[in-house]
Amino acid sequence: MLESKTKKEKTIIGVAAVFLIIGIAGGGWWWYHSAQLVNTDDARITGTIVSVSPKIPGRISEVLVKEGAQVKAGQVLAKMDARDTLVQRKQAEAALSVAKANYDQMIAGSRPQEIEQASAIVEQAQAGVEQARASLTNAEKNYERMVTLYAEGAISASQRDSAEAAYLMAKEGMNATRQATHGASQKLSLTVAGSREEAIRAAAGQVKQAEAALEATNLANEYMNIVSPVEGIIALKG
Structure with missing residues (x-):
């Protein structure tokens, strides 16, 4: 299963990344199933679901978090390829x-x-x-x-x-x-x-x-870093 995880992370690089974050604060139940985990049973987690994705079109150059990782508000989840944006700025x-x-x-x-x-x-x-x-x-x-x-x-x-x-x-x-x-x-x-x-x-x-x-x-260059808007747990990325 670890090999599957590594393979999936590689496919994420160079395409768009979408993160689902379960906020630690908040109410409601959300059921999810993760193919990345060895235990394939469904898990039930309390929290508010927040979807995070790039604000502008582009390629993802680096993913910095894994599923199940706890993140803080403002933490960088992934970085986009900024080469085109730098050329446009020049x-x-x-x-x-x-x-x-x-x-x-x-x-x-x-x-x-x-x-x-x-x-x-x-x-x-x-x-x-x-x-x-x-x-x-x-x-x-x-x-x-x-x-x-x-x-x-x-x-x-x-x-x-x-x-x-x-x-x-x-x-x-x-x-x-x-x-x-x-x-x-x-x-x-x-x-x-x-x-x-x-x-x-x-x-x-x-x-x-x-x-x-x-x-x-300049604003597009700021969007090169995909950040978490809330404190929570990464439930899904892909």
């Missing part, structure tokens, strides 16, 4: 590193070349504003002079109207260059600030997902 750690690097790059902002280019566009727009301001000043003065000359009868109405049209056009040109400068300044601000807020939020979300994946692998 992969999760690598994915988290990549996600954090991407997020840090977005937070750091744009490259110096991009900022320099945006600054040059702002300078050009500001120069355009100065030119438009000078044109507007000249057109306004000319229009005022034409209004005076028309009042004196020195010029015709069409000459006055032409001066007025030139003044209005210069005014519109001034507004257009101001808007262009405002747009260029906004673009420069965004470039200096770095990536858009939406992209930064997305990168932060990827970091959180990678952290959750790593946490899951």
